[in-house]
Structures are given as structure tokens and as C-alpha cells.
Amino acid sequence: MKILYFAWLKEKTGVSEEDIHLPDGVTDVAGLVAWMKGRGPGFAEAFTDEAVVRCAVNQDHVDGAHPVTDRDEVAFFPPVTGG
Amino acid sequence: MIRVQEHDFDPGAEIAQLTVGNTAIGGVCSFVGLVRDFAGDGAVHAMTLEHYPGMTERQLEAIAAEARRRWPLDATLVIHRYGRLEPGDRIVLVACASAHRDAAFEACRFLMDWLKTKAPFWKKEESADGARWVEAKASDDEATRKWAENKDG
Numbered sequence: 586m587k588i589l590y591f592a593w594l595k596e597k598t599g600v601s602e603e604d605i606h607l608p609d610g611v612t613d614v615a616g617l618v619a620w621m622k623g624r625g626p627g628f629a630e631a632f633t634d635e636a637v638v639r640c641a642v643n644q645d646h647v648d649g650a651h652p653v654t655d656r657d658e659v660a661f662f663p664p665v666t667g668g
Numbered sequence: 669m670i671r672v673q674e675h676d677f678d679p680g681a682e683i684a685q686l687t688v689g690n691t692a693i694g695g696v697c698s699f700v701g702l703v704r705d706f707a708g709d710g711a712v713h714a715m716t717l718e719h720y721p722g723m724t725e726r727q728l729e730a731i732a733a734e735a736r737r738r739w740p741l742d743a744t745l746v747i748h749r750y751g752r753l754e755p756g757d758r759i760v761l762v763a764c765a766s767a768h769r770d771a772a773f774e775a776c777r778f779l780m781d782w783l784k785t786k787a788p789f790w791k792k793e794e795s796a797d798g799a800r801w802v803e804a805k806a807s808d809d810e811a812t813r814k815w816a817e818n819k820d821g
Contacts, residue, residue: 589720591718591720591788591790592718592790592792592801593801641720641723641788644720644722644723644726644727645726646727646786660720660723660788662720662788662790663790663801663803663804664785664803664804665784665785665786665787665788665789665790665804666789666790666791666801666802666803666804667717667719667748667759667760667783667784667787667788667789667790667791668701668748668759668760668780668783668784668787668789
């Protein structure tokens with residue numbers, strides 16, 4: 586699966602884009618976020634405040650209960666501030 | 669039409685182009701967003717807009733389609749820039765053309781409100797204290813919710 590990070594999530598994780606295998610036992614966005622927190626200090630810090638981390642699966646906004654599969658494009662980012 | 673671009677745009681030329689060949693259009697309502705030189709009490713020297721290529725276009729298309737579903741519009745245009753911008757620079761243009769003004773005014777407001785909370789852009793402001801990511805405003809979420817509850821516009 587493809588994972589993308591934007592704005593301060595990109596800065597804190599130090600990653601803009603990566604390909605990973607769907608971690609064992611992860612079936613939804615909330616599960617993926619929990620797994621992300623265990624990847625190291627940068628990831629733990631980026632995902633500390635889950636209330637301000639937004640997620641898109643295949644370029645649509647989703648919530649934590651949304652399922653994820655190994656073929657998905659998943660993006661993590663803060664609340665948007667365009668316009 | 670949706671355009672996401674780094675370079676500037678000419679609002680007058682864009683709005684004129686929107687109505688070419690359609691004399692059933694009675695009015696165009698437009699909004700141009702600019703870079704402010706302040707945030708709170710501090711001065712802003714510049715900002716950089718990051719976006720999510722692919723999702724940005726997809727979300728803007730969906731927002732424009734929703735506007736056309738809610739109001740009788742002859743044309744819609746959204747142009748949004750990314751990259752580094754300075755105070756006074758144009759960020760965004762939204763324009764809606766319709767036979768009657770009410771639809772054009774309301775749809776223009778709707779497009780801006782929805783864009784603010786759904787289009788994946790992020791602003792980083794530069795000031796004397798350094799650079800910082802702009803935080804989303806609760807009032808923007810509230811503006812979007814208002815339209816969600818009022819589905820007929």
C-alpha cells in the first residue's frame with residue numbers, strides 16, 4: 586500500500602511517501618494509526634494527537650472506522666487550510 | 669472547470685472567458701482570495717501552499733459538481749494556486765455563472781466554504797519568528813456544516 590504524509594505530518598515523520606505492506610492485524614484507519622505510533626519517535630510524535638490527524642483513502646476523506654487494504658493509497662494530514 | 673496551478677491568473681480574463689458563447693447567462697458572481705500581510709497580531713512575510721496532487725483536483729471537481737446539483741448554474745470555475753506566495757498575491761478564484769443572481773451568489777459562497785474544509789491544501793506562514801503551519805479555524809467547519817444542514821441551499 587502507498588502511504589502519503591502532508592504538512593507537519595511529513596515534517597515530523599520525515600517521510601513524504603512510502604510503500605509498505607499492510608501490517609498484520611490492521612483492518613481499518615484507526616488500526617493503521619495505532620501501528621504508526623509504534624514506528625519510532627518521529628511517527629509517535631506525528632500521531633500523538635489523533636484528533637488533529639485527518640486521513641484520506643484513495644483520495645476521499647474518511648474516518649477511523651474506514652477499512653484499509655494492501656491496494657489502497659492512504660494519506661495522513663492536518664485539517665486543511667486552503668482558500 | 670478546475671485548475672490547480674503554481675502561476676498567477678487574470679481574474680478579469682478568466683471571468684470573461686467563462687461566459688463566452690452562452691447568452692442565457694444573466695450574471696457571474698466571483699470571489700478572489702488574497703494573501704494577507706498579517707495573522708493575529710503578527711506580520712506575515714510570505715506563505716507556502718502545499719497540496720495533494722490528484723486528491724486536490726478530485727475534491728474540487730466533487731465540490732463544483734455538488735454546487736451544480738444544488739443550483740441552476742451555467743458554468744463554474746475554481747482556480748487554486750500552490751507554492752510560495754507573498755502578501756497581495758492571488759490564491760484562489762471561484763466564479764459561478766447563472767441566469768439569475770441568487771444562484772450565482774449562493775453557489776459562489778458555497779464553493780468557497782466547502783473548499784476551505786475539503787480541498788487538501790495546507791498553508792505555512794513565514795514571519796519574523798520563523799515559519800509555522802496555519803491551524804484550521806472552527807468557523808470554517810461551522811460554515812461547511814451550515815450548508816450540510818441546508819441541502820437545498
